[in-house]
Amino acid sequence: MIYIDNNKFKFSEKVMIVEDKWPCMSVNGVTEIVIDLLQIDTALLTGIAEPGYALTGSCQFVIFVYDQDDFMNHRWRDAIIAHEIGHVKYKFGHGYGVISEIIADFHAIRLGYGKEMIEAIQAIIAKFGWRGKKARKAYKRRLMAARVLNAIYSLLKGGERQ
Ligand SMILES: [Zn+2]
Secondary structure (H helix, E strand, C coil): CEECCCCCCCCCCCEEEEECHHHHHHHHCCCHHHHHHHCCCHHHHCEEECCCHHHECCECEEEEECCHHHHHCCCCHHHHHHHHHHHHHCCCCCCCCHHHHHHHHHHHHHHHHHHHHHHHHHHHHHHCHHHCHHHHHHHHHHHHHHHHHHHHHHHHHHHCCC
C-alpha cells in the first residue's frame, strides 16, 4: 500500500494511492479505446475520493490512478498528487468546475510543482478538446490562471527574506 507523504503535500489526513481503472475512465468519460486512440497520458485521469467500504479505516481519501507503476514514475506525479489534495483541502462548493480546478492547481503551484502542473494542463488542452467549445474555454482559463499564479508565486518566493 502506498500512502502519500503528508509533510510534502501539506495535508494532515491519510491518503492512499490505489490503482483502479474504472473510476479513472468513468470520471473522465473515456473508455480504453478512446485512451488508445487519442494516446491520452493516463496520469491525467487521476482523481480523489473518499474510500469505498473495503478501505474504510485504512485512509481518509484515496487517489485513484489508472496505472500505478506508470503513475509512480511519472514526472507529473507530485504535481498531480498536490492537485488532488488541493481538491479536498480547499473544497470549493461541489463538483469540479473551473474555479475548483484552479484552486487545486494553486495547491500544486505553491508546493513548487507549477512547471509540471502547467505541462499537465497543456496536455489536457491537447487531448480533451473534443469535449467541446465550453470545455476548451475552461481549460484555457485554467491554463492562464496557473501561469499567472505560478508567476506570482515565483516572484514572492524570490523576494522572501529568511
Ligand atoms: Zn482536478
